[in-house]
Amino acid sequence: MHFPEIQCSIDDFRPAARVYLLTHFHTDHMRGLKKGRQRGRIVCSAETAALLAEINATPLDDIVILEKNHTASFTECGRRWTVTAHHANHCAGALMFLVETVDRRILFTGDFRLDDEIRATAAAIGPVDLLCVDCTYDRPQYRFPSQDVCIDRILDAVRVNPDKEIMIGIYSLGKEKILEALFRTFKQPIYMTKDEFRRYKAIGLDRLATQNRGATRFRAYAMGFFGKYFRANPDRSLVVIPTGWAVDRRNVPAGFLYVPYSEHCDYDELCEFKRIVKAGQVVPTETR
């Protein structure tokens, strides 16, 4: 979303701007981002900054680190404006942004999953002129159990398969709460490939991970790995796919467990959030 009047672009590096706000380190929010130096400064959390530096070779002096509940101010084109970061309950380092100019208040959620902290924040923010909201699951068929219920379902499935290799679908970043729960419960790290390990190391979560396959029965792979060419062996392994899209899944293959664990709001949560934040205009930022 581009706001040329204040030289600001949010989760989109394609427009020319002097300030880029980046909610989190997922590629669909980083379109147009170049390796190395950018055209303008990037405002993000410390975790996202570490990933930008490690994975994208972004110079740290191009980055303004903004922690949640903190505000930064800028003056562009003679207009002063501020941005305040808020908790988003998505992947590690994810933020929402409240942008305030002299005549407009804009809340840009990025990807988020409603929780009590977000409810309180949304109530405190009050009415906004423009709400740019993550609408990934904005249809009534998408109703998910809580993340805790989904994690318990995964832990139970692991317990009843004590001799199997457990394979888990992850994104480049995200699903960290599941890996934390497995690590805490079964006292084994999660094997991951070099690229994934690098990301976890950058954000200080490498204690959960190992690159030694022999050290653990848990393996994390990108979701795409389990697509067309992967052949499950139900006698040897259990494949856990944690995603909100599990709701749409019919005919689950043997050896797979689809769990509707989501790091986005479900339909009811999205409706509730929009009731709390009264907005003059609502623009969806993510649709399938």
Ligand SMILES: [Zn+2]
């Ligand atoms: Zn995301």
